[in-house]
Amino acid sequence: MNAIPLQHGDPLLGELDLHLIGEGRHERLWEVLGAHPRVVRTARGPVAGTTFAVWAPNARAVRVVGDFDRWADGVPMRRRDHGVWEVFVPGADVGARYRYRVRSADGGLHDHADPLAFAAERPPGTASVVHRSRHTWRDAAWLDRRRQVDPVAAPLSVYEVHLGSWLSEDERHAASYRVLAHRLADHVGRLGFTHVELMPVAEHPYGGSWGYQVTSYYAPTARYGDPDDFRYLVDHLHAHGIGVIVDWVPAHFPRDDWALAGFDGTPLYEHPDPRRGEHPDWGTYVFAHGRPQVRNFLVANALYWLEEFHVDGLRVDAVASMLYLDYSRGEGQWEPNEFGGRENLEAVALLRELTTAIRRHRPDALVIAEESTLWPGVTAPVESGGLGFDLKWNLGWMHDTLGYFGHDPVRRAGHHHELVLPATYAAEERWLLPLSHDEVVHGKGSLWSRMPGDDAAKAAGLRALLAWMWAHPGKKLLFMGGEFGQVREWAEAGGLDWGLLGDPAHAGVAHLVADLNRLLRTRPALHALDHDPAGFAWLDADDADRNVVAFLRRDPAGGAVVCVANLSGVALPDYRVGLPQPGRWRVVLDTDAAEYGGSTHGPRRAVTADGIPWQGLPVSATWEIPPNSVLLLEYDPGLH
Structure with missing residues (x-):
């Protein structure tokens, strides 16, 4: 480590950093908050350790505790302007586990994981981990090519993956970022998908949430390795011509009291009004999207994944739940906005700030909205009053198309409108057509099992469904297993039945998907005017x-x-x-x-x-x- 020109005891964060944090405009927040190994010059010479910095404006005191003090009393942190606490801890090295011990205004004491931890302890552990990246990126040629391409006009077919259940049940114990990097690159490359989309990889304690209840937004889950192992996965996929999109969850977060909830003894990250701050469907807290520092935390986090992990896009989860104050709420359970409407103006402002920041810093990255309502202009430019997304999931197409193909052919005539209706609004937004994980769980069955008839009819129906999808206007997304006709419904704790590829009917589906992707890439008519x-x-x-x-x-x-x-x-x-x-x-x-x-x-x-x-x-x-x-x-x- 190189020494830095900083005397032990001097302030660690500069005044400009503090000012930007106070205004909620520090778009590289991860460079100043969190845990950063460094060397500090002292009167006795250079001292190696780690600087810790955290935003906790309503705390009476904050200490950092961890392996370096054997989880004893901790090291007291110094309060700076705008609610930032900081300290340099000599001897705290890479790999050390730590937490912040926060004393609230009422005297309560509670340990929390670092909101900007760059690594986390493997679940069920909940500590944060000091990390320094040593990865050397080798994807400069990929990034150069990406900058030359309009991602909305280019062919786009996305293979959606849940990392923990992609391997077979017998192999899932061996799942790691590095193993998956090679296996995914071979499979996805052979089938010709342009991108993979990873269901949330930010750290989450409960595997059954599929990653959608995030506790450490800046840390890839330790289930499959450390952050550099995740970098390796992205780098390896790029080397094989495959882009990487990650699911990103800015709408809500879990109530775990060791994470973001009540972080400084007050509703800091969550909205304080239960009518806006609690999600009735998921039992989670809703971010205080109107608080500048919370918006900053989220926007900087999006940029962090794009810049530090070179991911090629973000799929923003549950946008509809953010846009409407009455989402899943009955009468008396929500409060109108200042104009008496149901629109969540604070969340709208956040989404526009998000897409604007990404356009400014990473204009070649994709930003995709999972949004299920008729909100106008989701993919329209911000300057025209839109939200600024590149693509929007076409959940209407998904619902109508699966509904049609699920009927026996002798009954399809009465459902003809379900098949043809989506094309009537194909140019209203820039659409991505999703056959996602949500369509093969909770008793819905797999795509294969949803097709009517015997196995031969199911295979024919699935092949027709996939070809219809690839020919239809809009970009494509297919959840893992659909590419070969997985028979069993997906379960997070299970695995894919790769042995089915030994059956000609299932191998034929995979062959078809490869040819569909080849045609998509080589026939501009199938992608260049998707939204025109x-x-x-x-x-x-x-x-x-x-x-x-x-x-x-x-x-x-x-x-x-x-x-x-x-x-x-x-x-x-x-x-x-x-x-x-x-x-x-x-x-x-x-x-x-x-x-x-x-x-x-x-x-x-x-x-x-x-x-x-x-x-x-x-x-x-x-x-x-x-x-x-x-x-x-x-x-x-x-x-x-």
């Missing part, structure tokens, strides 16, 4: 009686891909499809192909368009469309 009305046109949206739908996807240069879905239980031997230009057209994907486990054998079918105008287009051609299947067609200038 010019990129989509119905060919036939009204054939409910036959359960047939056809549409056209276009790219900016005029290229086209035609999607035809026959979601009935019978083949259509002579289905006519309108085409935008004469010449030879071929099937580039048929979900009923034998290579995917279907029944259609032989080469891809190609035909020459005839002169019959059809479905509003100048020419057309006929194909046989297998039952419960989706075909993708494209013009082939090499076929004449």
